[in-house]
Amino acid sequence: MKKAILLGTAGTALGFAMLALGSIAIAPQAANAEDAVSQAEAAPVESKIDRAEVEGIIRDYLLKNPEVLLEVQEALEVKQKEEQRLASLGVIEDNKDEIFNSTFDGVVGNPKGKVTIVEFYDYNCGFCKRAMEDMRTLTAADPELRFVLKEFPILSPDSQKASVVSMAFHLMMPEKYGEFHNTLLGGQGRATEATALKVALSLGADEAELRAKMQDPSIIEALSKTYDLANKLAITGTPSYVIGNEVVFGALGPEVLAEKIAEAKAAL
Numbered sequence: 001m002k003k004a005i006l007l008g009t010a011g012t013a014l015g016f017a018m019l020a021l022g023s024i025a026i027a028p029q030a031a032n033a034e035d036a037v038s039q040a041e042a043a044p045v046e047s048k049i050d051r052a053e054v055e056g057i058i059r060d061y062l063l064k065n066p067e068v069l070l071e072v073q074e075a076l077e078v079k080q081k082e083e084q085r086l087a088s089l090g091v092i093e094d095n096k097d098e099i100f101n102s103t104f105d106g107v108v109g110n111p112k113g114k115v116t117i118v119e120f121y122d123y124n125c126g127f128c129k130r131a132m133e134d135m136r137t138l139t140a141a142d143p144e145l146r147f148v149l150k151e152f153p154i155l156s157p158d159s160q161k162a163s164v165v166s167m168a169f170h171l172m173m174p175e176k177y178g179e180f181h182n183t184l185l186g187g188q189g190r191a192t193e194a195t196a197l198k199v200a201l202s203l204g205a206d207e208a209e210l211r212a213k214m215q216d217p218s219i220i221e222a223l224s225k226t227y228d229l230a231n232k233l234a235i236t237g238t239p240s241y242v243i244g245n246e247v248v249f250g251a252l253g254p255e256v257l258a259e260k261i262a263e264a265k266a267a268l
Contacts, residue, residue, distance in 0.1 A: 091232045092245055098229055099150075099242055104222040106149040106170050106177040109139035113146030115264050117257065118242040120152040120230060123162045123184055123191035125238040127251040132185050134254045138261070145261065149181055152226055152238055158192045160223070165196035167222065168213035169205055176203050 062068060092099060100116050119135065121128040139147050151167055153159035162184065170177045184191055184199045200210055230236070233247050241248040241257065244264030248257070 091229075092242065092247075095229060095232070098225060100148060102150070102222065102225075104151070104167050104170065104219065106166075106174070106181055107146060108135065108149065108178040108181070109145045109147040110143055111146060113142075114144045114268065115142075115244070115261055116146040116148055117261060117264075118148040118150055120150050120226070120235055120238055120240045120242075121185070122153050122155045122159050122238045123166070123196075124153075124155045124159045128239045129185055131239045131251040132182065134251070134257060136182075137254045138257060141258075142261065144265075150226060151223065152230060152235070152240075153223070154227075154238065158190060161193035162191040162196040163223065164214050164219055165193055165200060165210070167219045168210055168216065169196075169200045169203075171216070172210060172213055173203065173205060179203060 099118055105118075117138070119128075119131070121131075135147055139145055151163040153163040166180065166184065169180055173180075180199055180203055183203075184196055187195065187199070189195070197207070197210070201207055230240075233240075233242070235247065235249070237249065239251055241260075243257070243260040244267055246260060246264075248260055
């Protein structure tokens with residue numbers, strides 16, 4: 001992938017170089033014969049540009065200075081990240097309620113905290129399992145932190161079925177959702193509808209009522225909205241976070257997330 005990117009960068013560099021060489025200024029027409037004679041005497045003899053020769057010169061230069069390609073690639077990545085950041089700002093502004101206040105999302109920490117961090121997660125994501133400790137560490141250390149858990153089951157049908165149970169349980173027993181979430185995500189083996197039901201029942205949920213709630217079409221609608229939202233935010237993996245006006249990708253550890261939270265607080 002990196003090789004393909006660098007080859008594309010090289011092609012772009014070559015194209016700009018050819019464009020620059022091909023735009024040699026042509027001397028303006030002389031106003032009179034005397035001026036024409038003066039320009040003819042002063043102007044150097046123009047040589048016809050040979051594309052193959054120019055390409056050879058550029059190729060030799062890039063081979064001798066390959067770091068130029070890396071510099072161009074780094075500049076491109078910085079530009080693309082900034083473009084994505086600006087695009088995400090608009091998405092977050094236009095979808096605040098859906099991101100931060102969906103009725104289908106569980107909340108841990110302080111429900112009325114000054115700063116909210118939203119985690120997109122999948123119950124079968126190994127990185128999410130490790131990141132669960134980050135959530136515990138952050139909410140224990142910061143009494144002003146509101147931590148929203150947004151179901152984003154993308155890894156398998158089992159993940160989707162487990163999330164349906166999770167969302168139904170949250171609608172029924174929101175006060176126990178944090179315990180449900182930690183038990184299911186922190187459990188051994190694969191999260192499925194059966195394992196999710198087992199956790200829910202162990203916490204006191206009525207099975208008949210829970211199964212009925214799982215058929216609520218609004219749950220599937222909510223998941224569909226989350227998929228659409230993730231697409232707009234360029235979120236393709238878990239865990240991913242929205243902190244303030246920034247999208248943060250990956251299990252980066254509590255220290256990095258704490259820095260982002262501090263930045264969000266400073267912006268209030």
